[in-house]
Amino acid sequence: MKQVVTFGEVMMRLSPPLNYRLPQTATLEVTYGGGDANVAAALAQMGVPAAHIGVFPANELGHAAANHLRRYGVDMSRCLFTEGHRLGLYFLEVGASLRPSRIVYDRADSAFAHLDPAAFNWDELLKDAGWLHWTGITPAISAAAAQATADAIAAARRLGITVSADVNYRRNLWQYGQKAQDVMPDLVAGCDIVVCTEGDADDLFGIKAAEGTDNGFISMSQQLTERFPQIKRVIATRRQTQSASHERICGLLWNQGEFFETPFYDISPVVDRIGGGDSFISGFIYGDAHYESREQALSFATIASALKHTIHGDINLVTPAEVEHLMQGNLTGRLLR
């Protein structure tokens, strides 16, 4: 498989151990991640060549963040390290049972937000790539980031590279003066595969899905692919959140008129829910390239995402063999010697 390239911000994540709350903890666990980079890292772990393109402050923290992804095999050689801005951070309190996990963001004024779109020669950056992946978080960060995303997509189209996006609409993030509703359509128009829920489609594109669970996704997918004819596949996970410690997920795929869905998978307890969506799309990218059947790709993606919920940190540290072991029906977690 050719290299998968992701583009986006990487943040330091700081969380109290176990279920401690911020005002009571004397230590914080540190890891690093970002919606796009997590995809590159999961793929690299699975043996797929993957590179991330990001912008980091040229200080110990920026290098630590880059090291973290490099550790899991991501090619970080095309990242920029710039002076004058900071590494974005977020603080995560891990909830339990009926107490939700909470994130306190401290990501303003990051080196990534202040990137210079002209610093990226996308035709050069993507010259060995076969796939470009981005998320809706990136254009939400700053006008510069939105511009660079647009440039990357345009280059990918020129080079005939597959483009995927997780539209991932986060209302609170869009604070630099443009609306998601104005920016996202042009970006999504350049994509072949999108992760999108009915809610996202309504919020971003005004698409009203039919009623009913499956119908809703199918109806939304039909409208979305009609509006954006470049899109060939729409995928999503459906979540039945029981509590902060118990999640149920299934995967949905609309593939040029066909609809597939997986059974629900129970995850109890949830070890770490951050990056669950990123594991889904990275699993789908892997599955798309390695399986003949789209249904198997969806199954791989969904189980990969379910497994991510049992792994600490943002990155899905599972091997294809581990996912396939579950695909073969081994869902009871029996000890492997």
Next chain:
Amino acid sequence: MKQVVTFGEVMMRLSPPLNYRLPQTATLEVTYGGGDANVAAALAQMGVPAAHIGVFPANELGHAAANHLRRYGVDMSRCLFTEGHRLGLYFLEVGASLRPSRIVYDRADSAFAHLDPAAFNWDELLKDAGWLHWTGITPAISAAAAQATADAIAAARRLGITVSADVNYRRNLWQYGQKAQDVMPDLVAGCDIVVCTEGDADDLFGIKAAEGTDNGFISMSQQLTERFPQIKRVIATRRQTQSASHERICGLLWNQGEFFETPFYDISPVVDRIGGGDSFISGFIYGDAHYESREQALSFATIASALKHTIHGDINLVTPAEVEHLMQGNLTGRLLR
């Protein structure tokens, strides 16, 4: 809201990390708490002015205990630090599944047990208070502690301050020569609000409740308020303990003839069950002052108590906004960004 004052012993709590047992651990996690002080701390965290009156040994351990409560906003300026006795301790092994948590007490001969009742000028100590709260643990510790409790209640009555008590009968604690059955009635007679279960009422006051779950609580409450006409409200939680890791609780209120109960709330996993009762009464004190409806106060108290089970340590580190988020039906623990 005027200051809530609590009176009682604070102990050091020592517990192995995770589910380790005492004979195998090389580290102990340290925190501090007590049934009364936990109420003050939870209220202080919720923005209610709260003071605790306690007696500590005048050494590093006594100061560490006082610091712990001060950290969460409790006014500790009226506490006494005395020479010659020790800080009570308890060791807690946290169980899991069908293995119960266990407490090994080492609290004999504490500075609090040896308090001098004459050292407390209650009229002065309570002069800015609007509420006095105590638990049945305090008069169980020593004759001196029982005397000081009686003095505090008498002063509160003189000053027109609301008095609440968690009767919390612990048979093993009463070892100084007097019986709970002789001491408690006079103390409870001075209270406006009590936390009391059917079992407590039977053990302490010989009150036999009618049969049936709800009937039992109502019947007990009627008899209790007839016997002690100062009491206006009786509250309690009902527990359906599934395992050391899975608790179900609901809240009950008998308010001058009216009976309310909440649905059961599932807590799975339980992070830390210590202080669950203290969170209930502190939640009720908060709710009583902030809501028109007694039913809402009960709901606030019960959810606050449920949330406590997900928080490490004795003290309920939740904000009113967090409790209210659940009161609005958000019970699935969905991640808050």
Next chain:
Amino acid sequence: MKQVVTFGEVMMRLSPPLNYRLPQTATLEVTYGGGDANVAAALAQMGVPAAHIGVFPANELGHAAANHLRRYGVDMSRCLFTEGHRLGLYFLEVGASLRPSRIVYDRADSAFAHLDPAAFNWDELLKDAGWLHWTGITPAISAAAAQATADAIAAARRLGITVSADVNYRRNLWQYGQKAQDVMPDLVAGCDIVVCTEGDADDLFGIKAAEGTDNGFISMSQQLTERFPQIKRVIATRRQTQSASHERICGLLWNQGEFFETPFYDISPVVDRIGGGDSFISGFIYGDAHYESREQALSFATIASALKHTIHGDINLVTPAEVEHLMQGNLTGRLLR
């Protein structure tokens, strides 16, 4: 009760904290155990005199391993410390939910595997013993280990000592050139009590059980005791593994024609499943000696094993009183003060 003696390998166990995976952890938790030694340790904890006979490298690691068992009261004075070989290790990743726990063995060329059977004077070593216990892991390690096992059993028979075995067939272990199917029958022939499932009996002895859950165990037990008339009792646990975090177990006993089984016990969450089987047989050895009724012995064994799943490490750190508390129906894990 006279001393119980166990014989087998002890390994160092290295596991990342919590549910971390090996490639992401910066610390490993260290403990020590082995299928036979765990039995000795659990019995010693329960007040039964117990000795383990093992072979360790004469270095810091060998001594650390021996110290670990000595700590829990096992008489290690008959162990050998030899030069030139290593302590076997295994790495354990603790799974969660649908992600299985995994073991990476690194036990080749251990001091135990290279033991000299002539170094053991079994008549002397067992002279104060009343019971010998071994597992099917020991003869799987090396021809020398198999020889020593045979010698031990022969001596036990000469001395009139009860012999128990956990046949515990692990296909991957048998790598020194002999087949389990050739080695095990002669060893099992010398046993009074065996832990054996239908699967083990089929794999090792070609015994085909009748269909049906209970029938299968009864049918297998009948055939097994016919083939090996020294065997008086066959026991096993049946597992309904729900996930890596949720186990259900019941106990089965075939005692000279009588069949008993316990209810299923739910363990959720599972804290540490390693050593669950060793706790079952150690519980049965304890129960066999302390209860008149075999059914009670089985109940003790099964609950002891269930409790082990809630305890960190290989060794079942529970007291008989704790097991009996659950035998009396206290299965909801209610806090003990």
Next chain:
Amino acid sequence: MKQVVTFGEVMMRLSPPLNYRLPQTATLEVTYGGGDANVAAALAQMGVPAAHIGVFPANELGHAAANHLRRYGVDMSRCLFTEGHRLGLYFLEVGASLRPSRIVYDRADSAFAHLDPAAFNWDELLKDAGWLHWTGITPAISAAAAQATADAIAAARRLGITVSADVNYRRNLWQYGQKAQDVMPDLVAGCDIVVCTEGDADDLFGIKAAEGTDNGFISMSQQLTERFPQIKRVIATRRQTQSASHERICGLLWNQGEFFETPFYDISPVVDRIGGGDSFISGFIYGDAHYESREQALSFATIASALKHTIHGDINLVTPAEVEHLMQGNLTGRLLR
């Protein structure tokens, strides 16, 4: 002694454990501090009533920071909690031997930097105070912070309160458009006691000290007190840094014409050098109030500062009795039972 009030920013401090570097650590130790607040906390620990006035973001981090100081007895009731800005942070790598400790600041755009000077009614805030202390860090943060500092000093002068300052010139901090050299003189003019080295005096006020070690300090102090006649005492520590792990300090005092200096105290190893200067001035404030002799106050201050170097965190957790034990010549660290 009347209350000591401090004013300034409190930051979260994040440091890898031991001597780990940022790019290799998976955990960070969290504490909180600030040059001014550290003075309040050390005094509160010593039994002196102390309040801090600061501005914190109204989120979990701001409350955690305030809790930290409250824990050590600081009255935080006059602090402001504002929306829209962040808690400043800094990352500290602890060096060893010839490798220096390093700080990476991430403090831009803090709630404190964006304070509104009009939000402080200094006459009210200082009405019970006997002493106001500030550091040169505060006016360096923003024009608003400089204005509030000036307002506080003016109010203190009106109210007849003693004012002390640690001029603490940090070139890199002054980035909001005004120069320290323009801002500081007016602020220092309102002080009674200043911590100032020859280097600070040269950089800030263009004062050129005479040559020679003691002469230099005396000459600088003379010029400084001539220029700012309100100043009655000038104090400083002299450091002979041997390595990141070995510090030597002595204390210097110029008191209205008299000069005192202490012996050098060796600190080896240095546990935590942050806050060493803050402990010196807090020790001097304590000593000034509790000793007749200025020389003893200086000795108390210097030993308090030396002891701080052996204590983790920003805050000097020593009691007056501990300092006095060393003042009596017990400098060899002999175990106290």
Next chain:
Amino acid sequence: MKQVVTFGEVMMRLSPPLNYRLPQTATLEVTYGGGDANVAAALAQMGVPAAHIGVFPANELGHAAANHLRRYGVDMSRCLFTEGHRLGLYFLEVGASLRPSRIVYDRADSAFAHLDPAAFNWDELLKDAGWLHWTGITPAISAAAAQATADAIAAARRLGITVSADVNYRRNLWQYGQKAQDVMPDLVAGCDIVVCTEGDADDLFGIKAAEGTDNGFISMSQQLTERFPQIKRVIATRRQTQSASHERICGLLWNQGEFFETPFYDISPVVDRIGGGDSFISGFIYGDAHYESREQALSFATIASALKHTIHGDINLVTPAEVEHLMQGNLTGRLLR
């Protein structure tokens, strides 16, 4: 070598990690030790058969304490576990540089203090022993403990067993109504070897040593052996404490008229000074049995004690080979591969 038996109290030791202070720590490190038991444990580690006789509460803490010593090879089979009292504790803050380490004792009312002297059949308990060791701490705890010590010594004399004592006078401990000066002489009269400094001899026996460093020890030893003719050897360490982190020690021996002393050994940094004296006497017991030369025994003892200062916990975990490596002049701590 025949078994060495020790008698005395074992306490739980609780200390904050690193150099943290009690009021700031959230975890405590747990270990167990006692002046006598530490001697047994160090000897067991060195391959000498050793048993400890103690009294523990019959609860999890008592068993944990006994387990700790058992782990290091001490025969604990003669210990008593009694109901109704507690395990003594002490809290240790580890100092650094000029800040002393501090101990806060919480040992009153321990199971050991409440021992029943009649419960010990010393002739039976010592029947396999070749050596009895006790410290001056034991008779300081209670009249019962003093009586049991006297009984043990008397039995040892009857059985012809060597008796050693570390007189270790701690003024604060003697609080049960008898004076050390009245109790100790009779006990010391039964000893063959004592650890005693000039200060101890003066305080306990009114022996005034000559002036001068070496002369003082010789003069004291002469008077002591004249007064107590059973004593054949007097040993002691001399300490030149530079700081809490830097100790210098040498060993002194007066052997029936001969005087020996070792060079001073520098220990910098000191990792853990607790148990330094216990390592000295355990080293001497080992050396006395294994070397022809008393001078070598002294050298072994002193280096063993120096090494203890580099080891965490109360117990000296060194092998004879490690001590001898230093005795051969390898004092620079060069890495051993």
Next chain:
Amino acid sequence: MKQVVTFGEVMMRLSPPLNYRLPQTATLEVTYGGGDANVAAALAQMGVPAAHIGVFPANELGHAAANHLRRYGVDMSRCLFTEGHRLGLYFLEVGASLRPSRIVYDRADSAFAHLDPAAFNWDELLKDAGWLHWTGITPAISAAAAQATADAIAAARRLGITVSADVNYRRNLWQYGQKAQDVMPDLVAGCDIVVCTEGDADDLFGIKAAEGTDNGFISMSQQLTERFPQIKRVIATRRQTQSASHERICGLLWNQGEFFETPFYDISPVVDRIGGGDSFISGFIYGDAHYESREQALSFATIASALKHTIHGDINLVTPAEVEHLMQGNLTGRLLR
């Protein structure tokens, strides 16, 4: 600078925290390193392109080891992952003061030892390299490893690549049947730069140095370069080990007839001495490429090595700027803000 390529084994390193000993620890800190790979990692951290060629088991441990080096920027893409063998390990106890650090090796039968020399196409592997570095540890591991080393050197000579070696003679390692004295000369003959002490030269090549400190090194270097004319520079560090906690090192260089030496640098305390030599040669490779003056390269190398002693783990995590800061005379470890 062109890529530096290293070749050799990487092991997992397991060490108790702080100064704990193996038999007492419940956790081990994990890192990975090897004498050659450490050089690649230090260079990568300094911005020099670096690749390591190694052989790892194709399991979680092998991947974890490779990840560790990848994290610090080493190109691991040419490493082999093979079935059937293990990852070598070593256990490190960190000493203090006069107690030496100790290593317990458990490295037999590693995947690296069982490498197939034919699996390496060195002309291809080195085609982009400018420098090849190896250590004397590699040919000591197995005949196959020695053969691969010889092949690598031969290819480097063919390709005109600079070759450096750290001869690093470890007697205990050579156990596969050939002598270092027979194998090493041919390998060293192909080197341009060697790290070699007088002791190594004597042991390996029978070279007898002249007497005297500097003379010895010069005399050895002259003889060495006469014997192996390809060698142009000989370097070494001289160590004055004061204790396990205090090291002094200086650097020595013999460069085609010229002799240079640096001052001694004091390292106190030593944080982690492992990899000190690897930092020296990696510093020299960096310095050789970046400075005109050989003396500066030597100074850079020596200070880099000194700094390594203050850094946890095998790898020298310092930047060139940090080394140069010390080269400019900033040796007192003053805090950098």
